[in-house]
Amino acid sequence: MLVASDKFKGSLTAAQVADAVGAGVRRARPDARVRAVPVADGGDGTLAAVLDAGFTAVPVTASGPTGEPVDTRYARRGDVAVVELAAVSGLVRLPGGRLRPLCATSRGTGEVMAAAIAAGCREIVLGVGGSAGTDGGAGLVAALGARLLDASGDDIGDGGVALPDVASIDLTGLRAATRGVAVTIASDVDNPLTGPRGAAAVYGPQKGAGPAEVARLDAALAHWADVVARTTGRDLRDTPGAGAAGGVGFAGLALLGAALRPGIELVLDLAGFAGALRGADLVVTGEGKLDEQTLHGKAPAGVARAAGRAGVPVVAVCGSTTLPPARLHDTGIRAAYALTDLEPDIDVCLRDGARLLETLGERIAAEHLEGGETE
Missing domain, CATH: 3.40.50.10350 (Glycerate kinase; domain 1)
Known part of the structure; x- marks a missing residue:
């Protein structure tokens, strides 16, 4: 049995x-x-599942969802790293459990990914359930080397509230840091980035956003998608899964060339379920x-x-x-x-x-x- x-x-x-x-x-x-x-669907519990399957825990200190340092970890086997967003940028990491829908960031998740890449990992599996923020993955890609610049050429702040300030994106550092690295996002979400089924409308209320904040975040994400499309020549905001983890799915698809897979299928593979x-x-x-x-x-x-x-x-x-x-x-x-x-x-x-x-x-x-x- x-x-x-x-x-x-x-x-x-x-x-x-x-x-x-x-x-x-x-x-x-x-x-x-x-x-x-033991299994998980890509959200919290994913790290525990792969560690039980023989991966090794690698401790990391990274930025929490509101910028405070948190002690977290990723799991490694060979050149494969499994990063759990919930363990660093998740709701469970909010200080005192206080919801911060406008300013919570995914930056710390990017920092953990960067640490794994610096340690020699060539494949990153990112489980994205349980996120605290709705920043379109901007914090994550910034931590990996992208520069998100305002009209004066300065770096923007963190959180979805800062996305309307983005005027241009410099991807030079991001491309250099992630060259030769394959990213797979484990998620069971098929929501687009924006609109009535988007990241802000569907998941924003769970993160503390009221109606006015949902509208503000949705508009911010739309602006972010406009700038990304102008930069890359591709508009992926309506791709199923782009709305995962407050838009981390979108940043992964549009800026990291990530593949999306159902979280449970990916975890079953990593855990050796078939055997x-x-x-x-x-x-x-x-x-x-x-x-x-x-x-x-x-x-x-x-x-x-x-x-x-x-x-x-x-x-x-x-x-x-x-x-x-x-x-x-x-x-x-x-x-x-x-x-x-x-x-x-x-x-x-x-x-x-x-x-x-x-x-x-x-x-x-x-x-x-x-x-x-x-x-």
Whole structure:
């Protein structure tokens, strides 16, 4: 049996989920062999997933979303580096949790990428979920050597609020720093940069932007896209995924020549999921909440697709679910086992998630594992 779950946000890491489910399965079936491949969808938890898969953590100090230094890390294996935006420029890095929708920057993520490149990495995988800002990726490319200049020839400030000041872009330093480096962005977002489905309109409110600030940020991003198009000769603002991470997707596509891939697919590749799947007779996947968002690029749906192609059945564990069985089946998940099936009090579920998951593991073993040794 293989456990390939995402984290239960605010409660358990992906590895802890796997440990608890495995303990319950072995309690019911001492003969069971349980393997774990913790996964993520490109957002927070991506670093943990690849570190569990054998990458090495490399510590870095970089600028947080409002400029303060933060201790973070990237993961490395050979000449491949995995950078998690949430770990340096994410909402979780805002001082005191205070939202700063206008001035939060992606600069620190660019600094981490620059450190990996300076250390000899030739391939950068960038997971972009959980960003704190809406700066169109301007801070990121500035940290990698681009100069974003105002009408007086001075560098502009940080954050989406500064984008209207951009009059020209000097890409000389950026091109020199990233020559020979391939960048892949892991994201499940297909939003464009601007407009009613753009980065500001859809995700700005989650980052603290009210209606007036959303309009201001959307106009700023449109101006940024105009200047980038004038500089590069290509207008990519409407490309699906350009709106990822407050427009970091746009900067990656337009200025770094990045490729976009669904986050879960990329993480499964990096984690060696296909190899771990061989010989398994059941896959247990999961995340904190199974809902409609799960069906659109989240980890459980990606795991179910990959396992389904190999003909391996899949069940899910979760904190709670709003998906009826028919919707789960459409995704390739035979059944879902929720903590709230055992304990309706959410606070108890958050506090005692591991204990409850062990009980669910026992149920899964009893209902889905046949006699004899399993793997």
